[in-house]
Amino acid sequence: MRAxxxxxxxxxxxxxxxxxxxxxxxxxxxxVGAANYFLKLDFGHERLKFVFxxxxxxxxxxxxxxxxxxSCKTFHSELENRTIVTLLSKPVRAWQFxxxxxxxxxxxxxxxxxxxxxxxxxxLFYTQxxxxxNVAASADLPNYAGFFAFCALQWAKLCTIAAVSVxxxxxxxxxxxxxxxxxxxxxxxxxxSATMWLGVETAASRIFxxxxxxxxMFSAAEAFAFGKVDWxxxxxxxxxxxxxxxxxxxxxxxxxxRREF
Numbered sequence: 001m002r003a004x005x006x007x008x009x010x011x012x013x014x015x016x017x018x019x020x021x022x023x024x025x026x027x028x029x030x031x032v033g034a035a036n037y038f039l040k041l042d043f044g045h046e047r048l049k050f051v052f053x054x055x056x057x058x059x060x061x062x063x064x065x066x067x068x069x070x071s072c073k074t075f076h077s078e079l080e081n082r083t084i085v086t087l088l089s090k091p092v093r094a095w096q097f098x099x100x101x102x103x104x105x106x107x108x109x110x111x112x113x114x115x116x117x118x119x120x121x122x123x124l125f126y127t128q129x130x131x132x133x134n135v136a137a138s139a140d141l142p143n144y145a146g147f148f149a150f151c152a153l154q155w156a157k158l159c160t161i162a163a164v165s166v167x168x169x170x171x172x173x174x175x176x177x178x179x180x181x182x183x184x185x186x187x188x189x190x191x192x193s194a195t196m197w198l199g200v201e202t203a204a205s206r207i208f209x210x211x212x213x214x215x216x217m218f219s220a221a222e223a224f225a226f227g228k229v230d231w232x233x234x235x236x237x238x239x240x241x242x243x244x245x246x247x248x249x250x251x252x253x254x255x256x257x258r259r260e261f
Contacts, residue, residue: 032058
């Protein structure tokens with residue numbers, strides 16, 4: 001297990017040095033903060049939901065970019081620098097390398113999600129405190145515990161995206177190819193109907209769609225931010241992400257362990 005934790009630690013360190021990650025995180029935080037500027041437009045009792053949508057959009061959009069790019073960059077850097085040969089010549093197993101990479105990226109995604117969650121909660125609290133009494137009385141007030149539960153599930157979704165990217169990386173020698181294919185899988189997973197043929201449903205397209213993670217499932221957690229947290233739904237979504245990450249990691253480790261370097 002020492003090798004696993006060492007790879008996780010090194011991956012997290014490498015992820016922190018990526019300028020793209022820092023720029024994306026900064027852009028996301030600025031977008032959340034900019035919600036108050038757009039609130040100068042009169043949105044009435046929808047102001048709080050408007051701020052929540054900004055936080056949700058920043059977390060989902062920029063988080064997805066970070067998940068894909070970080071996974072592909074940290075994975076293929078070992079191949080391009082030929083350090084993978086040194087690693088695998090030591091007592092480091094393929095599963096330790098793969099899951100170490102996934103864990104390091106997952107920790108970085110957790111830091112990003114926590115930062116957006118705190119910024120979003122602070123913006124929501126500030127907006128709520130500035131609402132006129134008559135508007136606040138009729139508005140749907142945020143459930144901050146539910147908001148953080150929602151952000152935790154969005155982190156789980158980002159980890160699922162990262163797991164798919166790592167699986168793609170285990171099949172490819174090119175970082176560019178892995179990045180493009182990972183974004184294609186992400187787009188297909190977010191589409192209303194994940195098919196390859198512009199709405200023409202075939203047996204092959206149904207099989208392909210069933211293999212992709214259904215990222216739309218995590219949208220159900222949006223209700224937590226302004227309502228009661230359904231912990232059964234929370235547990236189901238968290239378990240779905242955990243199982244999918246484990247399956248992608250296991251397949252990636254099995255494939256990667258049979259490659260020659």
